[in-house]
Amino acid sequence: MFSDVTYKIRFTLLLVPFSTFCHGWTTFDPQCTAPNESTNFVASAEVRGTMDIVWSCLSVLILCVWSIHHFCVPNFVKNESSSQGNWMKKALLANIKKLNWSLLAILAPEYIFAKALAEKLAAHYSYKQFQEHRQHGWSDWTITHAYFANMRGFVMRFNTRAVPMSLIPSKPDKLALSRQWPQQHSDVTYFEQDVNGSIEIERRQCREICGDPCQNRDGLASEKGSTIKTEHYLDAHKTWQGYWALSASQMLYACQQGIIAGPPAITVEELKDYSKSDIFVKVMAIVQITWLVVQILARVTQNLAVTLLEITVLAFAAVMIATYLLLLGKPQDVHVATLVDARGQLNREQVIGLAARSPQSTLFVHGFWLHGVAVRTMSDNVFPYSPSFSIKLPWMTRTHHLDTVIMGMGFGGAIFGSVHCAAWNAEFPTSVERLLWRISCIVLIALPPVSVFTYDLVRYIFEARFKTNSKAKHYLKPIGYSTAPVYLLARLYLLVETFRSLAYLSPSAFQAVSWSSIVPHL
Known part of the structure; x- marks a missing residue:
C-alpha cells in the first residue's frame, strides 16, 4: 500500500499541468540490477525516462538562446563610478537583461533572426560605402568596424553651444516621434528636420530648462519684449561637452563633412580583443x-x-x-566604447545631418534632443539602417x-x-x-x-x-x-x-x- 502511494506522489512537476487531460495517470519505474562482482565496463541501459528527454532538450534550448545575443556597448557616462557595489549592480542588471532577451528568443526566434539579418546587411552596406572612399585613406574600415559602430562602440566627444541637457537616451516624447518620419529608398533613413522648426523647439526647451536667467544673459532682451536673433540666442549658452554614439552611417557622414578627422585608427585585431565572446x-x-x-x-x-x-x-x-x-x-560583450574627438563645435546643421542617418524605428525607441533636433539612438531593440x-x-x-x-x-x-x-x-x-x-x-x-x-x-x-x-x-x-x-x-x-x-x-x-x-x- 505504501509503495502504491509513493508512485502516485512522484509526479513530474513538468507534467502536472497536463495530468488532468489523462484518462489514468500511470508511472513506470525501470529496475536495473547491479553487477554481482567488480567489472571493468558496464553498458548503459537502453531506456530513457521522461525527465531524461526533457532535460536533454532543455539543455540544448538554454544554451542556444543564452549564447546568441550580441548586445550594444553600455551607454557612455563620464566619470562613472567603478566601485565594487556598482560593478555588482551592473553585472546583475546585465544578467537580467540577458535573461529577458533569452525569453524573447524563445517566444519569437524569428525576431532575433530578423535583427541579425538587418545587422549583417547594414555592416556590409557600410563596408561598401567606406570602400568607395579609398582615396581618403578609409579603406581600413571593415565589416567588424561597422558592427562595432552599430553597437555603440564609437562615441564622438564634441563641444557645442545649446540648451544644457543630458545625452543619456530616454523614451522620446510625441513631438520627437512626429519629427522622425522615414525617408524611403535613400541612404538617408529619416527626413532632414527643418532648421527654423528646430530653432523654435530649442527656444521652447530653453524656456523650460534654462528659465529667465538664460534668456537675459549677457544683456539680451527677453522674448516677451523683443525677438532674439538666432546667432545671439546661441551665444546665450555656454560651451559644454557632450558624447554621442555614432552608427556606421553617421560615422561616414561625420567623416565626409569633416566633423571628425576620419575613421578611428583601430585594427580588427584590437576590436576582436575587446570582444568577450564565451x-x-x-x-x-x-x-x-x-x-x-x-x-x-x-x-x-x-x-x-x-x-x-x-x-x-x-x-x-x-x-x-x-x-x-x-x-x-x-564583437560580443564589449563594455568599453572608443572615444573619437570632433574637430570643432557641433552646430545645428551638422546635428540635423547626423540625426537624418539615425537607426531605423521599432516599437521601442530611445532618443534625445540637441539643438532642437530629435535624435534617435542605437539600442538593442533598434535596428541599424540596412538597404x-x-x-x-x-x-x-x-x-x-x-x-x-x-x-x-x-x-x-x-x-x-x-x-x-x-x-x-x-x-x-x-x-x-x-x-x-x-x-x-x-x-x-x-x-x-x-x-x-x-x-x-x-x-x-x-x-x-x-x-x-x-x-x-x-x-x-x-x-x-x-x-x-x-x-x-x-x-x-x-x-x-x-x-x-x-x-x-x-x-x-x-x-x-x-x-x-x-x-x-x-
Whole structure:
C-alpha cells in the first residue's frame, strides 16, 4: 500500500499541468540490477525516462538562446563610478537583461533572426560605402568596424553651444516621434528636420530648462519684449561637452563633412580583443545541437519514436544556427566604447545631418534632443539602417523595395515552421490534435510570406498612386490585427501540444538508441 502511494506522489512537476487531460495517470519505474562482482565496463541501459528527454532538450534550448545575443556597448557616462557595489549592480542588471532577451528568443526566434539579418546587411552596406572612399585613406574600415559602430562602440566627444541637457537616451516624447518620419529608398533613413522648426523647439526647451536667467544673459532682451536673433540666442549658452554614439552611417557622414578627422585608427585585431565572446558556451551549444540531430537521425533509422519536444527544440536550434552564421564577425560583450574627438563645435546643421542617418524605428525607441533636433539612438531593440531588397517584376512599372526587417521575420518564421513539419506523421494522443498540429505548421510556414507579400503590395500601390506610402499604414493595421492573433495562436498550440504529448508517448519513445548496431556501420 505504501509503495502504491509513493508512485502516485512522484509526479513530474513538468507534467502536472497536463495530468488532468489523462484518462489514468500511470508511472513506470525501470529496475536495473547491479553487477554481482567488480567489472571493468558496464553498458548503459537502453531506456530513457521522461525527465531524461526533457532535460536533454532543455539543455540544448538554454544554451542556444543564452549564447546568441550580441548586445550594444553600455551607454557612455563620464566619470562613472567603478566601485565594487556598482560593478555588482551592473553585472546583475546585465544578467537580467540577458535573461529577458533569452525569453524573447524563445517566444519569437524569428525576431532575433530578423535583427541579425538587418545587422549583417547594414555592416556590409557600410563596408561598401567606406570602400568607395579609398582615396581618403578609409579603406581600413571593415565589416567588424561597422558592427562595432552599430553597437555603440564609437562615441564622438564634441563641444557645442545649446540648451544644457543630458545625452543619456530616454523614451522620446510625441513631438520627437512626429519629427522622425522615414525617408524611403535613400541612404538617408529619416527626413532632414527643418532648421527654423528646430530653432523654435530649442527656444521652447530653453524656456523650460534654462528659465529667465538664460534668456537675459549677457544683456539680451527677453522674448516677451523683443525677438532674439538666432546667432545671439546661441551665444546665450555656454560651451559644454557632450558624447554621442555614432552608427556606421553617421560615422561616414561625420567623416565626409569633416566633423571628425576620419575613421578611428583601430585594427580588427584590437576590436576582436575587446570582444568577450564565451567560445566555450557557443561550442557547447553547437555540440549539443549536433548531438540532438544525431540522436534524432539514429532514432529514425531504428524506427523509434521521436518526441514533439525534440522536434520543437530542433526548430529553435535551426533558427539559432542561422542567426549564429549571420552574426559571425560581430564583437560580443564589449563594455568599453572608443572615444573619437570632433574637430570643432557641433552646430545645428551638422546635428540635423547626423540625426537624418539615425537607426531605423521599432516599437521601442530611445532618443534625445540637441539643438532642437530629435535624435534617435542605437539600442538593442533598434535596428541599424540596412538597404532594402530591390525587385522589379514584369507587371511593375517601377522598382519596389522590400523591407529588410519584415523579410527577415518572414523567413525566420518559415524556417521555424518548416522544421515542425518533421512531426507531420508523428504519433498524437488523438487524430484531432494531429490535424491541428499540421494546420499550425502550415500557418507558421505560409502566413509570414503571405503577410510580407501583402505588406509590400499595399506599400507599392500607395507609392505608385500617391507617390508616398505614409497613408498605407492605416490599411496595414487591420491586416496586422487579423494575422498576428492567428500566428500567435498557432505558436501557442504547438507549445502546449509539445508538452501535453509527453504524457502520451508510445513505448518506443522511451527506448534508447542501440549505438552498438550503428557505430560499426559508420
